[in-house]
Amino acid sequence: MTASGFKDHFSGVADAYAASRPEYADELFDLIAARVPHEARVWEPGCGSGQATRGLAMRFAHVHATDPSAQQIAQHWAHSGAANVSVAVEPGERTALADASVQLVAVAQALHWFDRDAFFAECDRVLKPGGLLAAWGYGDFIAPEGMVDAVEDFRALIDPYWPPERVLVDTHYAGFAWPFPALPAPSLWLEAEWTLPHFLRYLSSMSATARCRADTGADPVARHAPALAAAWGEAEELRTIRWPLFLHLRRKP
Template sequence: MTQGTFPDHFSGVADAYAAARPEYPDALFDALAAVVPADATVWEPGCGSGQATRGLAARFAHVHATDPSAEQVAWHWAHGDTSGRVTVSVEPGERTPLADGSVGLVAVAQALHWFDRPRFFAECERVLAPGGVLAAWGYPDFLPPESMADAVAAYRAQIEPHWPPERVEVDSHYAGYDWPFAALPAPSLWLEAEWSLPRFLRYLSSSSASARCRAATGDDPVARHAAALSAAWGDTDEARTITWPLFLHLRRKA
């Protein structure tokens, strides 16, 4: 997909996305470091505002973080980084100027379902060095605290028709993809956040389905359900645990 024609569900909420997305656990990056040497160059296509870049940069020599959305890239935290370990560029997920065989790890966080996969996998074949690894991960919808199940269900019922069709691929953990390389063992992981109610509501507002619902109907689903969500939460400043199942695919080039 060329820049400007990609499925862009996040440029309009780029600031909210940067502020509200959860952080990935150290266990995820430790799993990558177990199969890729620390001196590797990493290509991170679909980087968004950098939720995964920090963990990658802490473990590998250099990260080339790219995204087709200039708005998302503008919010990437690495613009203020002085270490030189991260470069950030507006590029499509299916093409990068990185040299042939120059990359030890291609790391895709919650983005592979947006790519033209045959073109992307061909680009991975080109840029990965022999023995290099393609890692792709994501997380389906969160598991709410038990006391909030009814309030969250009502919110989800409103946004359900507005999920992009690619959401099904995340819910299925990328089952059925025609992967280009042999699989490596990957651990089962969880993503966990301790959030106050305002942070949780910002997260809901940052979802593509919420944004599409607002645009299509003029009705903000988070605002509509905020009172019920707040009542179920209790003390708005009290931290609650929100969890997501986190799936990881690891594939090594021969």
Template sequence: MANGKGAAGFQDHFSGHATEYREHRPRYPDALFQIIAAHAPGHAAVWDCGCGNGQASVGLARHFGTVYATDASARQIEAAEQHPRVVYSVAPAEHSGLPDASVDAVLVAQALHWFDVERFYDEVERVARRGALFLAVAYRLARISAEIDPIIERFHDVTLGAWWPADRAHIDTGYQGIPRRFPEVELPPVVMEAEWTLDQLLAYLGTWSSVQRMRTSLGIDPLPALREELLPVWGEPDTVRLVRWPLVMMAGRVG
């Protein structure tokens, strides 16, 4: 499915490269799922909304009896990692199809900025049990080193600036522009990390919606030029470097 509005009316920026998304996106640390479990009133069920290919769903399954994982993209669900306690379904965030008062926590990982937020909050109030934890997380630009970070920032802001979907800007502001509905819950900070070579980093950057849109619209792949710019400061391409993403976390208590 092409970028933009999909057949179901949702903003679909990732179906066209669902397999690459699964293979090259970083994994959330188990510390995130431990925190969710520690602050949820129970562990019977959790809803992973906008689950994509299940990167957070499988992690949640280590702490909850059932993970309801929904995404509006059928192609993302088809590419999802299977787990006996994860129940995948194709559904928009605002109409999940889940039973009333059925989950102890709701997680939205790297997806809240694509939703009709107020209608989604209505659905959260319907699906969540009283006192359930609501948590939206997102990650901004990777942090690697003082020499590398400015190059990636320039690539993000200048090279790709015109190709980012407008709603993606909410991540850059740390979700400050998204309305809150649920009483705030303070959670400890979490950092997502990966140890990558240069080409692993570039494969991840290739999953960005802006890169996909630029390739589709102009027939230009901006990654080879970025690789040449990064090589002098990265060193040998197979050098492994620590990549870090501090998570933006917006947590609340439902009901």
């Protein structure tokens, strides 16, 4: 995701992204905080609208959250008033941060969009010796009970529109040429309790949904909403949505 070749799949759905993406569990941030001092300065490239920034800001002295999308930065959570967060429109491969200025680089559901060689070189530049690179992501959600058929019909419509980088998420970043040695990292789950309207907003925030809509001129969520609603039950009923979450921890020597 270089400055000149930024693959912008989310600016057009920035509002939906900010309003509908799931929140990360405290367990994830606590795992990272157990390996990084609380007084650490953090770089969070590919921050989007701040789904991970809040958890980082609660545990570390300062977070510099960056994203190449001005629309995403405009929606960022920190604008509501977070004294220890700075935000900037910057690509993942280049930041204004000084050499050896942070103790943690935290990348939430974004590494697959980066030019990894350039990004890993930037991590090596800005991380202090002993600093940590933490990168995580989550795959497709597990359909709630009774919704498998309706969800699979929706997925069949949008699946051809996923960008090729989606495969990197599905394989949990396997085979990446990581720049630093690995630390043990468990597999986790991401969970949300949502109503039907929230769930439909989440489906609308997917990059494949936006690409399908642009290509066909029809909204795939609107097309499948009646079947999804029938499988869901009462629209305001809370149902549990779960995503498998993977985490990579790499320590700079």
